[in-house]
Amino acid sequence: MSQAIEPTAAGVRDAIARGDVAGAAKALTDIIASDRRADWAFIDLITLLAGHGRHADALTLARRAIVAHPGNAVLHDQFGTLLSEANDLPAGEWHFRRALELGGPKAAPLANLALNLMQQGHTAESEAAFVEADRLAPRTLRILAHWSKLREVQGDLAGAERLLDVAQQASSPDAVNLLRAQYLSRSGRDAEALAILEAAPAMNGDGQLERGRLYERAGRHAEAWADYVEGKRKLAAEAGGVTYDAAGVAAFYRSMLDFFSATRLEQLPRAGRRTDVPQPIFILGAPRSGTTLIEQVLASHGAIRAGGERPWLGELRLFVQRILPAAGAFPDCLASTGAADQRHLPTVLRDYYLARAEAAGLLAAGARFFTDKMPFNEMFLPLLMIAFPEAKLILMRRDARDVAVSMLSNHLSHGFNCAYRIEDIVRHLAATHELVASYGLELRPPLLVLGYEAFVADQEGETRRLLAHLGLPFEDSCLRFHEKRRYAPTPSYARVGEKLNDRSIGRWRHFAGELAPHLGPLETALTAGGYRP
Numbered sequence: 136m137s138q139a140i141e142p143t144a145a146g147v148r149d150a151i152a153r154g155d156v157a158g159a160a161k162a163l164t165d166i167i168a169s170d171r172r173a174d175w176a177f178i179d180l181i182t183l184l185a186g187h188g189r190h191a192d193a194l195t196l197a198r199r200a201i202v203a204h205p206g207n208a209v210l211h212d213q214f215g216t217l218l219s220e221a222n223d224l225p226a227g228e229w230h231f232r233r234a235l236e237l238g239g240p241k242a243a244p245l246a247n248l249a250l251n252l253m254q255q256g257h258t259a260e261s262e263a264a265f266v267e268a269d270r271l272a273p274r275t276l277r278i279l280a281h282w283s284k285l286r287e288v289q290g291d292l293a294g295a296e297r298l299l300d301v302a303q304q305a306s307s308p309d310a311v312n313l314l315r316a317q318y319l320s321r322s323g324r325d326a327e328a329l330a331i332l333e334a335a336p337a338m339n340g341d342g343q344l345e346r347g348r349l350y351e352r353a354g355r356h357a358e359a360w361a362d363y364v365e366g367k368r369k370l371a372a373e374a375g376g377v378t379y380d381a382a383g384v385a386a387f388y389r390s391m392l393d394f395f396s397a398t399r400l401e402q403l404p405r406a407g408r409r410t411d412v413p414q415p416i417f418i419l420g421a422p423r424s425g426t427t428l429i430e431q432v433l434a435s436h437g438a439i440r441a442g443g444e445r446p447w448l449g450e451l452r453l454f455v456q457r458i459l460p461a462a463g464a465f466p467d468c469l470a471s472t473g474a475a476d477q478r479h480l481p482t483v484l485r486d487y488y489l490a491r492a493e494a495a496g497l498l499a500a501g502a503r504f505f506t507d508k509m510p511f512n513e514m515f516l517p518l519l520m521i522a523f524p525e526a527k528l529i530l531m532r533r534d535a536r537d538v539a540v541s542m543l544s545n546h547l548s549h550g551f552n553c554a555y556r557i558e559d560i561v562r563h564l565a566a567t568h569e570l571v572a573s574y575g576l577e578l579r580p581p582l583l584v585l586g587y588e589a590f591v592a593d594q595e596g597e598t599r600r601l602l603a604h605l606g607l608p609f610e611d612s613c614l615r616f617h618e619k620r621r622y623a624p625t626p627s628y629a630r631v632g633e634k635l636n637d638r639s640i641g642r643w644r645h646f647a648g649e650l651a652p653h654l655g656p657l658e659t660a661l662t663a664g665g666y667r668p
Contacts, residue, residue, distance in 0.1 A: 147159050156187055163179055163180035177199075178200075181193050181197050181213050184196065185217065194218070197214040197217050207237070212244045219250070219251045225494045227251050242271040246264070246281060249264035250281050253284070280314055287321070312331055313339075316342075341366070342366075347359045351544070356646060360646050379556070381563075388570045397578055397579075405481050405521050406484065406523065408525050409489060413440065415442070415523060416527045417519060419582075420530055420533075421511060421567065425531045429529065433601075436612065437502075438503040441505070442506045448515050449515065451488065452465050455469065459477075481521045516574050520580060531585055534640075535561075535565075539557065540650070543560060557649075558653050564660065
């Protein structure tokens with residue numbers, strides 16, 4: 136480190152110690168601008184930004200850092216972590232493996248790789264990476280905790296608890312309270328789980344939500360709601376004070392409706408179908424509306440591979456703006472595709488999406504289709520109709536009151552950070568319903584609307600209707616979806632391993648009083664769905 140940088144580095148450390156995040160960030164930015172060799176400054180600034188909720192800025196900076204320092208293992212590990220948190224798991228995996236190539240076998244990137252592989256459903260590879268990470272850094276809390284989670288999602292609850300026992304010996308009971316409570320709860324030992332959390336000296340946002348869910352199952356609904364509200368408040372603070380930009384969302388939705396008229400869509404070029412690769416099936420809908428259930432049903436069919444939640448459709452919006460920088464903001468920039476020299480753009484968008492799918496292993500031989508169930512993808516329906524005009528589209532519909540309660544009670548980041556407050560959840564659900572309803576009237580997208588309640592009431596009939604929409608023969612395995620061993624990295628991962636049941640239908644009634652002041656915006660959606668007040 137040069138003498139010119141040393142005093143500034145000391146100043147950065149002092150600023151961080153004082154809690155002066157803005158001052159530390161400015162100092163690090165200045166160091167990077169004056170000395171691109173200062174890889175440590177990139178590392179510290181990425182850590183600082185990510186730790187204070189500025190994930191998009193951290194990701195942008197990490198990408199710059201990799202370009203400036205392609206041989207730095209720590210930067211690859213950081214970038215892999217940020218990509219994984221953004222749900223770009225295959226890209227994250229690549230950078231973790233690159234970190235291990237450059238830096239040699241080390242516990243931290245191995246554990247990060249193991250977690251990434253678990254989230255992709257590659258459980259055997261994940262297990263091997265955890266074993267090696269534990270060998271290199273035995274009795275490390277973080278490694279053991281994530282390793283125990285792998286065992287839990289595989290259904291090995293006894294093995295998960297054994298790993299937690301080791302973790303507890305290496306740290307303290309408080310450090311494993313939340314996981315211990317989750318495993319006890321999944322084993323049906325709710326009273327023991329609740330006792331642990333009620334005795335905890337402190338609780339983070341996730342712990343508060345878990346206790347709320349236990350209160351709810353115990354019939355203590357007022358306490359459950361209080362925990363959901365407080366848990367979400369804590370999670371928003373832990374994420375750097377994130378908020379829902381209602382005005383920004385409204386402006387974006389308005390721009391989509393203003394641009395994508397039926398006449399406009401008819402004038403725009405569309406991509407053709409790639410016949411050489413499996414085709415995407417888009418399962419659209421809000422989180423907690425049944426999208427994971429339907430993906431599990433479809434993945435039980437021999438012709439369909441589960442793709443999970445992929446951010447690629449949303450990425451097309453940014454991709455369009457990058458390749459049409461002089462054509463204005465999205466979606467107005469798409470008007471330029473009316474010119475002959477830009478009419479290939481829909482094909483480029485289609486192939487961008489399929490290239491991402493190929494990198495994720497979803498285009499491998501053995502299936503005709505793969506699923507994409509990214510929540511709220513329906514906002515991009517017109518873009519989807521341009522890039523994949525023949526794609527199979529499924530829109531999940533569920534009582535918005537049940538969806539709202541479920542969104543509040545789980546840690547979610549979908550929907551422009553709308554899930555941290557009940558009023559924002561309701562506002563976003565209502566706005567998205569109105570957007571999709573307008574698309575339906577104007578654009579007539581070829582949607583199969585599948586009601587969650589109707590599916591539960593008539594599983595076989597609705598499954599047959601679903602498969603007919605996809606042009607696939609009925610397979611009895613789709614009725615036995617709960618037998619398919621697969622980790623779906625969403626809050627529903629345990630439930631899709633159970634037989635279909637109606638336990639969560641009408642859940643909102645337990646919180647009718649708390650919901651009542653917020654339900655006004657949902658009246659249109661509830662009426663359209665045939666849900667009684």
